[in-house]
């Protein structure tokens with residue numbers, strides 16, 4: 001199947017590592033050009049080096065107030081227009097509702113809700129033709145994750161935002177979200193280490209138990225999520241909008 005991505009231009013958030021990097025690689029493999037966004041410029045430069053001139057980079061914290069204007073300026077300078085956006089960055093802090101401070105709640109809001117709204121406000125007008133937006137969310141949109149209440153509270157709101165935007169930005173721009181279960185990335189390594197420490201068990205034991213609880217029996221590889229996100233960002237998904245798709249090896253037990 002031809003995804004129709006040749007020559008298309010995308011902003012990819014959280015693109016220096018993990019899921020965002022895998023989506024950027026998927027887009028570039030299909031002929032797209034990408035603006036890679038994350039905070040650390042050296043890691044970004046290393047990723048861009050492997051992309052045969054198809055990638056430029058911008059080091060910015062997407063939760064910052066000025067991030068949207070800086071990304072918009074880089075789109076003008078590097079891409080000269082836009083066909084889609086992957087809204088993605090790092091995960092919010094762990095903890096339980098009443099233990100998290102106001103500062104932690106506000107930081108989680110800026111990362112997951114405020115920053116993305118500001119970025120899309122600046123970038124949507126740059127999508128002149130048909131376009132696509134994909135949010136990376138979490139299975140917390142369907143089922144709470146233990147001790148990750150910033151995600152449990154705010155991510156369902158992000159899924160709702162994607163749904164509203166699908167209605168508000170149609171018919172030209174499609175908006176979908178992808179909800180990862182457990183993927184082998186730095187983020188999950190950090191969470192597994194914290195869970196292992198809290199339970200007084202080894203990281204291997206923690207990871208083994210978590211993997212066995214997934215019906216497909218293992219953590220996902222970032223490329224397994226990226227194939228879906230790349231498709232959703234592509235013209236080949238021309239009648240798919242307003243959906244949230246889990247990629248979780250059947251980990252979520254809620255019906256449907």
Ligand SMILES: NC(=O)c1ccc[n+]([C@@H]2O[C@H](COP(=O)([O-])OP(=O)(O)OC[C@H]3O[C@@H](n4cnc5c(N)ncnc54)[C@H](OP(=O)(O)O)[C@@H]3O)[C@@H](O)[C@H]2O)c1
Pocket residue numbers: 013014015016017018019020037038039040041043060061062063088089090091092111136137138139179180181182183184185186187188
């Ligand atoms: N991996 C999973 O299984 C899983 C499961 C559920 C949900 N998720 C969610 O999926 C998203 C991506 O996860 P991941 O596993 O790919 O994480 P990761 O491997 O830690 O990568 C995160 C990426 O985002 C960048 N980033 C982090 N904070 C940023 C900020 N404030 N501004 C700009 N860039 C930022 C990081 O680079 P810098 O540090 O240089 O900025 C990096 O490129 C996260 O929101 C995570 O919560 C992941």
